[in-house]
Amino acid sequence: MGCTGPEGEKMTVIVCRCEDITEEDILAAIEDGYCEIEILKRHLRIGMGPCQGKTCISLLERILKRELGTSSDKIGRPTARPPSRQVSFAILAGDDHE
Amino acid sequence: MNEKAGVVIIGGGINGVGIAYNLAKKGYTDVVVLEKDYLGSGASGRNGGGIRQQWSTRENIELAIESTKMFEKLHEELDTEFEFIQGGYLVLAFTDEEITQFKKNVKLQNELGLNSVYISPEEAKEIVPKLNILKVKGATFNGTDGIIYPFPVVYGYARAARKMGVDIREHTTVTDIVTDGKEITAVKTDKGIIETDTVVNAAGGWSTEIAKMAGVELPNRPYRHEIMVTEPFAHFLDPMIISFHHGIYFNQAAHGNIVGGIGNPKEYPGINQRASLWFLRTMAKTLVEFIPNFSAVNMIRQWAGLYDTTPDAQPILGEVPEVDRFFQVNGFSGHGFMVSPVVDKVTAELILGETPSMNIDRLKVTRFEGMDLEKEYSVVG
Numbered sequence: 001m002g003c004t005g006p007e008g009e010k011m012t013v014i015v016c017r018c019e020d021i022t023e024e025d026i027l028a029a030i031e032d033g034y035c036e037i038e039i040l041k042r043h044l045r046i047g048m049g050p051c052q053g054k055t056c057i058s059l060l061e062r063i064l065k066r067e068l069g070t071s072s073d074k075i076g077r078p079t080a081r082p083p084s085r086q087v088s089f090a091i092l093a094g095d096d097h098e
Numbered sequence: 099m100n101e102k103a104g105v106v107i108i109g110g111g112i113n114g115v116g117i118a119y120n121l122a123k124k125g126y127t128d129v130v131v132l133e134k135d136y137l138g139s140g141a142s143g144r145n146g147g148g149i150r151q152q153w154s155t156r157e158n159i160e161l162a163i164e165s166t167k168m169f170e171k172l173h174e175e176l177d178t179e180f181e182f183i184q185g186g187y188l189v190l191a192f193t194d195e196e197i198t199q200f201k202k203n204v205k206l207q208n209e210l211g212l213n214s215v216y217i218s219p220e221e222a223k224e225i226v227p228k229l230n231i232l233k234v235k236g237a238t239f240n241g242t243d244g245i246i247y248p249f250p251v252v253y254g255y256a257r258a259a260r261k262m263g264v265d266i267r268e269h270t271t272v273t274d275i276v277t278d279g280k281e282i283t284a285v286k287t288d289k290g291i292i293e294t295d296t297v298v299n300a301a302g303g304w305s306t307e308i309a310k311m312a313g314v315e316l317p318n319r320p321y322r323h324e325i326m327v328t329e330p331f332a333h334f335l336d337p338m339i340i341s342f343h344h345g346i347y348f349n350q351a352a353h354g355n356i357v358g359g360i361g362n363p364k365e366y367p368g369i370n371q372r373a374s375l376w377f378l379r380t381m382a383k384t385l386v387e388f389i390p391n392f393s394a395v396n397m398i399r400q401w402a403g404l405y406d407t408t409p410d411a412q413p414i415l416g417e418v419p420e421v422d423r424f425f426q427v428n429g430f431s432g433h434g435f436m437v438s439p440v441v442d443k444v445t446a447e448l449i450l451g452e453t454p455s456m457n458i459d460r461l462k463v464t465r466f467e468g469m470d471l472e473k474e475y476s477v478v479g
């Protein structure tokens with residue numbers, strides 16, 4: 001499993017850049033019995049970073065399908081949590097003259 | 099042939115798996131836990147992780163003090179890391195009535211062995227230098243309160259219970275509880291029937307629905323409560339900060355993110371876990387009022403969960419008059435995580451017919467019959 005670098009050592013494949021989670025972390029979690037996206041999110045914090053899983057969740061989905069050989073409805077679709085883009089409190093608080 | 103089980107626990111939240119773990123620890127493993135979704139999909143995987151002992155009623159204070167002591171050791175027992183950080187709780191008063199109530203609370207808390215203190219706004223600012231104290235009239239502080247990352251606790255219990263032989267089933271929905279007179283005979287699920295005479299209702303926001311299946315009326319109602327998290331940044335905030343006046347609570351989690359929520363007084367009961375714009379705007383405005391530096395911080399995610407709320411904001415525990423061996427572990431009204439260690443231990447003792455290590459008779463559902471309620475005043479979010 002994983003890729004092999006020039007010196008023959010295993011290369012670390014980072015799946016979630018925001019939270020620094022590697023493919024190995026995910027495989028270890030699956031091994032420990034965390035087999036649904038919502039559960040992996042809470043266990044590893046994958047997809048919980050500032051980009052909110054825009055890139056990593058679909059990678060995670062693929063890894064889960066590959067490892068468990070199950071369909072997407074078994075591994076679950078994560079709930080999309082607002083906001084879709086990060087936004088500062090200053091903007092959210094806005095002014096009161098709406 | 100139907101399956102059989104000594105005890106069926108409905109709900110795979112902290113309390114469901116916690117009770118299963120406590121039963122197994124005592125050597126009793128003829129237990130099935132049923133969870134309609136995944137473990138922790140209810141309030142247990144959606145909460146703020148606050149562990150507070152500063153309450154206003156004797157029951158809540160005692161449950162929380164004892165549970166905090168147990169949380170301090172639980173990670174070793176379960177061999178799970180869940181980041182219990184005891185940075186304290188700073189409770190802010192904004193009105194004269196609150197000052198009176200807070201002084202009363204501290205007196206009772208001290209009598210029960212908690213070292214909480216009543217402090218001035220200036221002293222509060224010493225604890226949190228970035229706090230805006232312009233409108234703060236007073237505060238209370240207790241240093242052994244703190245925060246926990248809740249999800250690993252749920253999984254730690256589940257793993258340990260399974261190892262000892264408990265059967266924990268996810269994606270299994272309870273559809274009915276079959277009774278014969280006062281006795282329970284079986285639990286029906288979407289996957290089959292399990293014969294049993296003992297059922298635990300640990301279904302959180304759904305507990306009233308579950309009780310109805312056995313013909314029991316509970317006074318709890320589910321209310322949506324929303325919560326959010328910011329991007330992580332350098333650590334600057336030790337305690338959880340709360341204000342009942344604003345209905346707000348927030349803290350900086352181990353990861354550096356601010357986690358917090360604010361209650362909507364206009365929320366009406368129902369199973370609703372959607373996120374709202376009202377929450378975002380109100381939370382943002384209030385947070386910036388409390389800590390002006392927050393205006394530059396980015397919010398990254400919001401979500402919601404259910405408070406299972408009783409008329410007096412105290413949990414419903416123990417058996418009910420209508421049906422035998424139907425144990426209630428619900429109605430936590432937004433603070434069921436912090437008291438779960440004791441609650442789950444005592445419930446296991448009651449199920450096995452042992453003398454409970456804490457008397458919970460005053461938390462039985464029968465307290466609502468006469469309805470002269472001693473209400474818990476210190477609910478937030």
Ligand SMILES: Cc1cc2nc3c(=O)[nH]c(=O)nc-3n(C[C@H](O)[C@H](O)[C@H](O)COP(=O)(O)OP(=O)(O)OC[C@H]3O[C@@H](n4cnc5c(N)ncnc54)[C@H](O)[C@@H]3O)c2cc1C
Nearest residue numbers: 109111112113134140141142146148272302403434435436
């Ligand atoms: C936003 C928010 C913030 C909170 N903050 C805090 C805090 O800081 N500190 C604190 O102590 N508490 C807090 N709470 C409260 C705390 O989360 C709950 O009191 C606690 O998690 C309740 O745990 P439980 O196991 O009793 O219920 P839950 O975790 O709600 O579990 C009940 C389970 O029952 C399942 N279920 C329902 N119906 C069925 C059925 N028919 N068949 C099978 N399974 C079923 C559900 O899917 C659910 O998983 C907060 C709650 C919310 C919503």
Ligand code: FES
Nearest residue numbers: 016018049053056
């Ligand atoms: S890459 Fe995973 S949350 Fe951003």
